[in-house]
Amino acid sequence: xxxxxxxxxxxxxxxxxxxxxxxxxxxxxxxxxxxxxxxxxxxxxxxxxxxxxxxxxxxxxxxxxxxxxxxxxxxxxxxxxxxxxxxxxxxxxxxxxxxxxxxxxxxxxxx
Amino acid sequence: xxxxxxxxxxxxxxxxxxxxxxxxxxxxxxxxxxxxxxxxxxxxxxxxxxxxxxxxxxxxxxxxxxxxxxxxxxxxxxxxxxxxxxxxxxxxxxxxxxxxxxxxxxxxxxxxxxx
Numbered sequence: 001x002x003x004x005x006x007x008x009x010x011x012x013x014x015x016x017x018x019x020x021x022x023x024x025x026x027x028x029x030x031x032x033x034x035x036x037x038x039x040x041x042x043x044x045x046x047x048x049x050x051x052x053x054x055x056x057x058x059x060x061x062x063x064x065x066x067x068x069x070x071x072x073x074x075x076x077x078x079x080x081x082x083x084x085x086x087x088x089x090x091x092x093x094x095x096x097x098x099x100x101x102x103x104x105x106x107x108x109x110x111x
Numbered sequence: 112x113x114x115x116x117x118x119x120x121x122x123x124x125x126x127x128x129x130x131x132x133x134x135x136x137x138x139x140x141x142x143x144x145x146x147x148x149x150x151x152x153x154x155x156x157x158x159x160x161x162x163x164x165x166x167x168x169x170x171x172x173x174x175x176x177x178x179x180x181x182x183x184x185x186x187x188x189x190x191x192x193x194x195x196x197x198x199x200x201x202x203x204x205x206x207x208x209x210x211x212x213x214x215x216x217x218x219x220x221x222x223x224x225x226x
Contacts (some may be wrong), residue, residue, distance in 0.1 A: 006149070042216035043201055044154070087153070097143075098169075099215060103153035 002025055004102035006088050012108045017078050021105045023088030024069040030100075032091040033064055037084045038104065044087055049074075072087050078109045117218035130189040132221050134202030134217035143149075143185035144215075145169075145177065147198040154201065160185055163211050164221045173208045199223075 006023045013019045027031075033050040044056040050054065050071055061074040073086055088102035118133035134145065144159040146169075156169030160179040175197060178186040189196055200221045206214030 002153075004153075041220075041222075043219050045217070057213070098156060098159065099154075101146075101154040103151060 001026060002103070003100050004090055005086055006102040006105050009106040011105065012110050013036060013078055014110050017079060017096055017109075018074065018076045019049055019107065020075075021073045021088075023073075023102055023106075024089045025088075025100075027090065027092065027100070028069060029092060029094045030069075030090040031069050034089040034091070034099075034100075035060075035062060036070075036087040036089055038087055044101075045056050046082060047086070055056055070087070075107075078107075080109050080111060081083050083107055083109045114203055115216050115218040117200075117202050117221050119221050120219065122221055124189075124223065124225045126193060126194050128189075128192045129174070130192050130223070132187040132189075132200055132223070132226075133204075134187070134204075134218055135183050136185075136216070137183065138204065138206075138216075139142035139154065140204040140206060141182070143179065144203040145175075145185065145187045146201045146203065147171070148155075148201060148220075149198050153224045157187065159225055192223075194225050197223060197225045 004025050035047040036043040036044040037047045048057050050064045052062045059076045063072045085106050086103040089106045090100045115136045122131050142161050143216045145157045145218040146154040148154045155171050157175050158164045158177040162184050166177050203215045
């Protein structure tokens with residue numbers, strides 16, 4: 001079983017739609033959580049951190065449920081430019097703080 | 112902004128060749144990482160280094176080695192390239208600020224094809 005699991009998609013949604021991605025992680029010792037965005041043939045870039053109380057950044061809302069080991073990302077009012085792969089990422093405790101990546105969820109926003 | 116530079120964007124090598132992938136960062140970061148990314152498998156950690164001349168195996172180190180002679184440079188070495196090492200290779204550098212967010216910055220990647 002992968003340590004971080006995501007639905008690979010693709011999620012095909014019209015512009016303006018609201019879309020939600022989910023992610024589960026198996027390591028209960030994970031300390032930090034993030035969503036990365038990766039455009040086709042480009043490197044991953046940090047989209048936002050995920051905090052226990054939930055957090056919002058413009059049209060993007062991230063939620064964390066530690067009891068269920070579940071992370072979500074909600075995108076409101078989707079834009080064409082949101083089309084990308086969204087990677088769910090966890091990070092452990094310790095000096096090296098390695099990132100563990102999910103395989104990503106592909107979002108395609110249609111005009 | 113931190114810049115992480117990978118020396119080649121695309122590379123084609125023959126089976127059995129020794130291959131060097133170079134990564135340079137300009138922000139004096141202690142931690143550097145090499146990942147490979149394959150469809151359906153995501154990013155997997157090959158090796159990492161938390162200081163000069165220090166290295167640790169990641170999840171899939173077989174067939175690879177690394178070199179960190181200077182703080183800014185972290186090299187990935189394929190001693191004898193094989194076709195199953197065809198992949199996208201991503202280098203990352205990390206801020207030492209443990210209190211902050213992830214602090215990782217990725218290079219733009221090297222797409223290696225072994226024929």
